[in-house]
Amino acid sequence: MPPRTLPTPAAQRTVPVDLIRPGAQQARRHFDPAALSELTESVRESGVVQPVVVRQLADGYELLAGERRWRAAQAAGLHDIPAVVRNDLSDDEAFVLGLVENLQRESLSPMETAHGLRRLADLHQLTHEDVGHRIGKSREYVSNFLRLLALTPSVQQAVDRGELSTGHAKALAGVSAADQAGWLANCRAQRWSVRQLEREIARHRRGTPVAPSSSPKSADWLRMERSLADHLGTVAEVAMSNDGRGEIRIRFHSLEALDGVLEKIGVQLD
Structure with missing residues (x-):
């Protein structure tokens, strides 16, 4: 029997x-059961309209994009599914393809989006603006989601469950990890809007020794924070009291991320 030849790039x-297995690098990890059930019924009636994207393996295929369609096809009892075969993609390219498709479909949870963007930035040492160019989004879009990585696990879970909006989450990402649980409880109990939560956090900060004045930060200060965040690849805050003293707060979500921050500011540990 002659050896099988690989298909040309993007062959359908x-x-x-049953020969397809989910890709280990996919950003999406959660699937809404009700929405998946609806898609299963649609697939059962009309089949899979849009092909999934896969790479060929020695013993089957790795799924790069379209896991929800593949799951629905399984649940509907289909034996085959249309697929675009992309054997021309590297691991990094396959990850970016899956991430972009999910972002375009808005099918990722907020935290899945944040972790996917962080992985893309770390893979290629990209700034927030560079990540935005790669996925067709603005720098602000990228920065806002990456700020969510400063949230504690309990707050991240509340965001993914839809108990908190991304606006609430961005406000909570600006307070210390030790204080986030308390703010989350107050926000739930008082049913604060995003603006109310921001006002309460600002009021609390005005009572601390090192804090900005009662007026909002100037455009120059905000530009400085954005530049620091872009350079370091993480959330950075500058706070200064009226007597000229202050501090810079740099957030990190893992020891690996801390190593990256230290490297960017020129700190070498023996």
């Missing part, structure tokens, strides 16, 4: 559903 074919 029909692939057995």
